[in-house]
Amino acid sequence: MFENLSERLSGVFDRLTKQGALSEDDVKTALREVRVALLEADVSLPVARDFVKAVQEKATGQAVTKSVTPGQQVVKIVHDELQNVLEGDNEEPGELRIDNAPAPILMVGLQGSGKTTTTGKLAKRLTEKNGKRVLMASLDIYRPAAMQQLAVLGTQIGVDTLPIVAGESAVQIAKRAKQQATLGGYDVYMLDTAGRLQIDETLMQEVEDVRDAVNPRETLLVVDGLTGQVAVEVAEEFDGKIGISGVVLTRMDGDGRGGAALSMRAVTGKPIKFVGLGEKMDALETFEPDRIAGRILG
Numbered sequence: 001m002f003e004n005l006s007e008r009l010s011g012v013f014d015r016l017t018k019q020g021a022l023s024e025d026d027v028k029t030a031l032r033e034v035r036v037a038l039l040e041a042d043v044s045l046p047v048a049r050d051f052v053k054a055v056q057e058k059a060t061g062q063a064v065t066k067s068v069t070p071g072q073q074v075v076k077i078v079h080d081e082l083q084n085v086l087e088g089d090n091e092e093p094g095e096l097r098i099d100n101a102p103a104p105i106l107m108v109g110l111q112g113s114g115k116t117t118t119t120g121k122l123a124k125r126l127t128e129k130n131g132k133r134v135l136m137a138s139l140d141i142y143r144p145a146a147m148q149q150l151a152v153l154g155t156q157i158g159v160d161t162l163p164i165v166a167g168e169s170a171v172q173i174a175k176r177a178k179q180q181a182t183l184g185g186y187d188v189y190m191l192d193t194a195g196r197l198q199i200d201e202t203l204m205q206e207v208e209d210v211r212d213a214v215n216p217r218e219t220l221l222v223v224d225g226l227t228g229q230v231a232v233e234v235a236e237e238f239d240g241k242i243g244i245s246g247v248v249l250t251r252m253d254g255d256g257r258g259g260a261a262l263s264m265r266a267v268t269g270k271p272i273k274f275v276g277l278g279e280k281m282d283a284l285e286t287f288e289p290d291r292i293a294g295r296i297l298g
């Protein structure tokens with residue numbers, strides 16, 4: 001998911017580690033290259049700038065250039081700083097607040113971002129890994145095909161879906177899901193809201209109404225990781241309007257530039273909880289800053 005960035009950085013660091021002694025200028029030049037590599041990966045400019053500044057300060061502060069293995073020291077500092085920018089608060093990767101049954105999870109995002117697929121993936125994970133009883137409901141009253149898609153996924157993964165009733169509003173469906181989840185003894189109910197091709201007022205108002213009707217424990221924004229900085233802008237907008245608790249970045253199996261993963265936390269303050277790595281129902285991973293930092297550095 002970070003092939004290009006990873007390649008660029010290992011080029012820079014290979015040169016550094018082979019060099020033996022390092023001057024401050026060598027470090028500066030290397031960090032300039034790191035900055036360009038980050039920007040090419042579509043990391044947002046302030047994030048790239050702050051990142052390089054933090055590394056620069058630590059590299060000089062620790063008298064790296066005088067150490068025995070200066071190149072490796074710089075790599076270590078970069079690793080730690082990557083982890084830092086990805087991490088934020090120290091919550092457990094993939095942890096969701098779903099203790100009070102039935103816990104509502106609201107799935108939001110633009111159409112085509114992978115929302116319905118991710119709803120299925122997450123329901124499967126909660127069922128199989130966490131032993132939860134999950135009910136899924138589609139609130140996409142505009143696209144009967146989307147409702148059908150969730151029902152088909154449910155059958156495929158063995159997770160219950162709320163029966164489809166024609167003519168209900170999104171809020172009515174949400175309330176019915178809550179009722180059925182309570183009566184049926186479910187631990188979690190997931191609401192797959194309708195997406196639009198772009199953010200619009202009607203979409204946001206509808207999601208707000210649903211949010212107010214069920215008071216979700218988690219509101220997860222699903223965004224296409226291939227869209228780089230746009231993904232971060234979408235997250236800011238959804239967060240401003242409805243408040244999100246976390247992000248799922250999809251299509252991280254593609255040859256995207258990975259920048260969204262690096263900027264998301266720093267720009268929005270919201271954690272990436274999971275990444276989607278394919279179309280299959282088990283292609284979902286928790287987002288682990290340490291491992292991701294390792295992956296970026298190759």
Ligand code: GDP
Pocket residue numbers: 109110111112113114115116117118195249250251252253254275276277278279283
């Ligand atoms: P929605 O409109 O947001 O509900 O989007 P869908 O869930 O219908 O997904 C749109 C397309 O993206 C489908 O073909 C999915 O199989 C595909 N998709 C979703 N997540 C991923 C992912 O992580 N990787 C890849 N390669 N494809 C994905």
